[in-house]
Amino acid sequence: MAKTKQKKPQRPRAATPRGFRDYFGAEVTRRADMLRTITGIYHQYGFDPLESSAVETVEALGKFLPDVDRPNEGVFAWQDEDESWMALRYDLTAPLARVYAQHRNDLPTPYRRYAVGPVWRNEKPGPGRFRQFYQCDADTVGTPTVAADAEICAMLADVLEAVGIARGDYIVRVNNRKVLNGLLDNLFGSEAGEGLRDGVLRTVDKFDKVGEQGVRDLLGPGRKDASGAFIDGLGLSSHQADVIISFLLARGESNAATISNLREVVGTSGIGADGVSELEQIAEMAEAQGYGPDRIVIDPSVVRGLGYYTGPVYEAELTFEITDEKGRPRQFGSVAGGGRYDDLVKRFTGQEVPATGVSIGVDRLLAALEAKGRTSAEAQGPVVVTVMDRDRVADYQQMVGELRAAGVRAELYLGNPKDMGRQLKYADQRNAPVAVIQGGDELAAGKVQIKDLALGARLAADIQTNEEWKAQPAQMEIERADLVAQVRAMIQRANA
């Protein structure tokens, strides 16, 4: 055989690709816990789980990316061996449309489904913006009734409360794309093509960011953005811009007042009137079920940028203030959104299949819970059984086994056991509640030392009198036979 050792190869770089990251320990379990809570509510509402593959054909995904304004919008795509193009899914809605079209004969109608998983965006990464992130969606496919939209808004409120957002700290805002369409029909008649509609949509979607005057400028002559660059406007007349702005500002003191304002805005447009009536029904259904306007409210300023929405659109916003990276207070903002999209399945089948659904921004919601201190506590580490005498590993394994059998999370120190300090430092790093130590003297006497590491840390941190120290010893010698009971008691004291 020829020698295989040749020139030393370059070492690979140990790094994630740009825009990707790793999640460790409690970051993983907190998200899993939250997703379990959310899907529990979805389940309670009769939604069934669906897990589609991460990879779809590019033709099935279509061109429904939400961020058409960004230069790097897109998917991660490649060619299969048979030359066909595949891509990572960019959301959970496009795969649902494909799944429903593919399996519709075997699925109930309507089909309520939920889905959880990562999605991928081929965008320029930025601070806090990753190219892989989680979504957690619920959709109802196959029914035109706005009862389905109302149900999802109510479910969204329940989800937020279930994960720990208090009533009063969130609001689900509802609007209807038909109202905007009716208004545009009134303004432009049949000359309003898709391009103009999309332009108006994207512009009014910036209302939260650029404010009333910003939207007015962008609808009309254009404006300078923060960087000083000039952004072309849509060139609408000042009257046309006024009408659109009056729509955005049509929210009244009550849902009834808002509905009345909207009726005025849409005038004689049939589609507009339909939209207003749908909003009225949603508000009535929500209120009848106990979701008053403090939780679900009609708000015409909600637009949702996605072009594919055809009816009601909704958004869950967290209304409490957080401090941003520059120390300024600001509202937390949107954590979930969705709406009705009646044409996504039709792409495949040619038949109209009405659908509505919501997507929760899992990472943003987690960040919100952290800001409120509502995430589950830092996961407790395992009890660490140290190795005082390296010839007696079997004895220490025995202790670990007893603890585990009793339901106590426990592990043997498997590093180099040359000194105890290193082992205790490891136990601290593992967030261990208790360390177990047994040297030759203890063995001979049938004893074991157990060390309360949480208390040890507190004692070291606080100024304590000698009496307190003695009353609460961080380390104690116990009978070997009492190991499990005493460790358990120590953990309970530490968690009390």
Add this chain to the structure above:
Amino acid sequence: MAKTKQKKPQRPRAATPRGFRDYFGAEVTRRADMLRTITGIYHQYGFDPLESSAVETVEALGKFLPDVDRPNEGVFAWQDEDESWMALRYDLTAPLARVYAQHRNDLPTPYRRYAVGPVWRNEKPGPGRFRQFYQCDADTVGTPTVAADAEICAMLADVLEAVGIARGDYIVRVNNRKVLNGLLDNLFGSEAGEGLRDGVLRTVDKFDKVGEQGVRDLLGPGRKDASGAFIDGLGLSSHQADVIISFLLARGESNAATISNLREVVGTSGIGADGVSELEQIAEMAEAQGYGPDRIVIDPSVVRGLGYYTGPVYEAELTFEITDEKGRPRQFGSVAGGGRYDDLVKRFTGQEVPATGVSIGVDRLLAALEAKGRTSAEAQGPVVVTVMDRDRVADYQQMVGELRAAGVRAELYLGNPKDMGRQLKYADQRNAPVAVIQGGDELAAGKVQIKDLALGARLAADIQTNEEWKAQPAQMEIERADLVAQVRAMIQRANA
């Protein structure tokens, strides 16, 4: 605006890409339940969760694909905008090596971690072979002690029992790559290059498939495979093949007998003797913790094809028989495997970082549990509240709300309510335990009809006397005020 309607575009095909599939309902929850049980055991043993991104740089992934024999082995890869190559991970071990190299200063040593998630293989898909599947791994990085290997074997046994594989229905078989290496040193001396070693490894890994004579032929002159094609052999002498076969067959009546046989096989090889001694320690540790050879056994026929293993290798096999697709009984076979790989992190850092770990084939294990009837029961559908009078949707929503508030999974029928037969058919398709019906007469009388759909199906299927039918009515009229209590009672009866 120009007209946008032009020639009707071709409709996209509603299909997953070749080799991918969707998972529905109980398929999703069963897997989630099983993974929760497995990671619960991992947690109990002190392992911490890690979730790395699905996408890695190609240079970080390296060339460690397990299936070097297959023509289409490989990863799904593409170029980023900056020309660098990215790919979907093909397992959870390569990402762990990258993560440990990248974050080693912040991680405890040793680092016990578990990971769960899909991996992707760019292979030719086949029946039952998909290009995306789940793995669930546990690894200990940063310690050379075989206590770490023994711990993972014990944990594997605990995992199998926790998910529902009975003791006696599985065996964890352990071998050591060093024994084989020592034997090859003896046989070939320094002339045994990587190529020959890998060839022997891949050949003996086929032992389960082609049997003793098959391996002997492949080590020597070659053989015809099932399709009649001639497979070149490695060209070893018959004596050399004998020695290797004697190694594969060295398993004795007890672990002690196997150890003694292996000592003979490795002769004077130092590395071989190390390997045998490690196996002896693993067997001793396992037995001391109560894992006798009925659960963890030394078995030299376990090889594990992966070239990167450097020490102990282990495999969990299910020993009960199933009936294969041709109706023949066969053993279920391997559901998990792993071993020690001391060089994977070194690729990045240049420093030796010993590591060992196991990967569970989640989908195979699920299939095994299904074959044994040990999966959780088919998920119960929601109570379906039907719509008899479409003007009273709010009333029906009220009923759904009451049921949900009481913890009962419930939904409103949202399809076209034109006839009750259609609604009850939907409820059946949803696997609903109970349907709720309220027409005008019931409303006037303050009553509601509830229908036991499970019982109704049984009554329809069985031949029953009229008396039985009357004694167990599948439908009953109740007071509207008792809705929640009566529905609950009906579900309990149905589940009893």
